[in-house]
Amino acid sequence: MGTDSRERMVRSAAYLFRERGYSGTAFRDVIAHSGAPRGSIYHHFPGGKVELAEEAVRYAAEFLNAGIQAAAEGGDPAATVDAFVGWWRQVLVKSEFRAGCPVVAVTVESHDDAPQLTKAAAAAFDRWEDTLATCLGNAGVPDDRCGRLARMIVAAVEGATILCRAHRDVRPLDDVVTELKAMTAAAITG
Template sequence: MRSAAYLFRERGYSGTGFRDVIAHSGAPRGSIYHHFPGGKVQLAVEAVRYAGDFVAAGTESTIREGDPVAAVHAFVGWWRRVLTKSEFQAGCPIAAVTVESHEEAPQLAEAAAAAFARWKEALATGLMAGGCSPERAAGVSTLIVAAVEGATILCRAAHDTSALDQVAVELELVVESALKAPG
C-alpha cells in the first residue's frame, strides 16, 4: 500500500501498474494478487486509506498538543517536505486518484472523499478545542484542506514552495480570526 501511495503521488493512478508497485515494494509478484484480489482498484482504495490515515494521524497528534495554528503548520509542513524531498515530482496520492476516478470504479472517489473528510474532521476538532464554533470550524477546515491541496499543485508546477508558504501565512490569519470570533 505504501508503495502504491508513493507511486500514485508521482505518476497518478493511470500511470501506475501492478508491476510498478511490485518493483517499488520488492514484494513477491504473487503476494499482490493474494492481498488485492480486487485488482488495481482495491489496491488504490487501500493506498488512499493508508495515505489519508497517515496524514490525519500527524495532524491529530499536533492537535492533541492544543494549538490549532501549530496543527495547520504541521499539515502545511508535511506537504512542503513531500514536495521538496521529491524535487516537486510528488503531490497528493489522494488528489491523484480523485482526479482519475472513473464511473466504473466509484469506490475510488468514495475512499478519497473519506480521506479528505478525515483531514477536515481532524482540523475541525482542533479548531473547536481552541474555541471555534462547530460551523466555523467545519468551514475553516475545508478551506485549509482545499487551499493546501491547491497550493501543492501550484508548487509542483513552479518547482518552488512559495505558493504553499503564502497559503500558510493566510491560513494562520484565518485560523487566528476564527479562534477569536465568538463561538
C-alpha cells in the same frame, strides 16, 4: 505471504501515485518498488488495481491524519496547520516537486467504473477535515465555523501543493499557510 508484503505494496502504491498518478502506476511498478513477491499482489488484491488504490488512499489518509492529530493535541491550531502543511512541504522538496497528494491523484483519475475510489478519496478528505475541525473547536473557533474553516484548510493546501508543483517552488504553500494562520487566529478571537 504475510501482511508485511501487503502493507509494503499499499505504501508503495501510495508513494507511486504521488509521483506517477493512478493511471501511470502499474502492478509491476508496485511489485518492484515494494520488493514483494510477484504473485502476492494478486493474492492480496483479488479486486485488482482498484482494490489496491482504495487501500493506498486509506493508508495515505490515516498516515497524514496521525500527524494532524498529534499536532492537534497541543491545542494550537497554527501548529496543526503547520503539521498538515509541513508534510506536504517535505514531500514537494524531497521529490523535487514531482510528488503531490496520492488522494488527489486517485480523485482526479477516478472513473465511473470505480466509484469506490471516489468514495475512498472523499472519506480521506472528510477525515482530515474532521480532525482539523475538532482542533479548531478545541481552540475556541465557534462551532458554526469549524467545519467550513477545516474544509478551507484542506482545499487551500491541496491547491497550493498543485501550484508548487507547477511553479517548482514552495512559495504558494508558504503564502497559503500565512493566510490560513491569520484566518484561524481571527476565527478564534472573532
